[in-house]
Amino acid sequence: MDELDSAIVRELQRDARQSNRDIARKVGVAPSTSLERIRLLRERGVIRGYHADIAPSALNRGVQALVSVQVRPLSRTVIDNFKTFAGGLPEVLSVFVMAGSDDFVIHVSAQDNEHLHAFLVDQLSQRKEIVGWRTSIIFQHLAKHDPAPLPGT
Numbered sequence: 033m034d035e036l037d038s039a040i041v042r043e044l045q046r047d048a049r050q051s052n053r054d055i056a057r058k059v060g061v062a063p064s065t066s067l068e069r070i071r072l073l074r075e076r077g078v079i080r081g082y083h084a085d086i087a088p089s090a091l092n093r094g095v096q097a098l099v100s101v102q103v104r105p106l107s108r109t110v111i112d113n114f115k116t117f118a119g120g121l122p123e124v125l126s127v128f129v130m131a132g133s134d135d136f137v138i139h140v141s142a143q144d145n146e147h148l149h150a151f152l153v154d155q156l157s158q159r160k161e162i163v164g165w166r167t168s169i170i171f172q173h174l175a176k177h178d179p180a181p182l183p184g185t
Contacts, residue, residue, distance in 0.1 A: 045178035
């Protein structure tokens with residue numbers, strides 16, 4: 033990405049709902065240039081989508097947790113199947129495939145602790161490939177939605 037692409041991405045991170053004309057004005061180019069750059073950024077996979085940030089409580093998701101999961105045997109098939117299974121559960125917000133002592137970290141949310149417990153017992157304990165898990169309740173979550181590019185090497 034060049035400087036213009038970076039400036040456009042920063043503007044979209046700040047407010048993806050602003051008009052192309054506003055973005056072009058803020059980065060100092062013609063609207064047609066801005067529109068073409070945004071199209072190319074989408075084609076290259078730099079821009080993957082536009083999302084609304086909804087409060088979890090508005091979706092009846094009062095409790096969040098990170099669940100560290102260990103699976104066996106460790107194979108591509110087991111990893112891919114578990115990743116697909118976990119990603120399809122309505123309580124799951126994110127699935128991370130990890131290196132180290134845990135094979136996965138799953139970010140989950142539920143209505144309350146009782147529903148979280150039911151999720152762990154009814155969903156995870158039924159999976160034969162899971163040999164263990166550890167749950168950490170999230171008290172507060174700060175998400176950074178506009179990370180700046182890091183300097184190159």
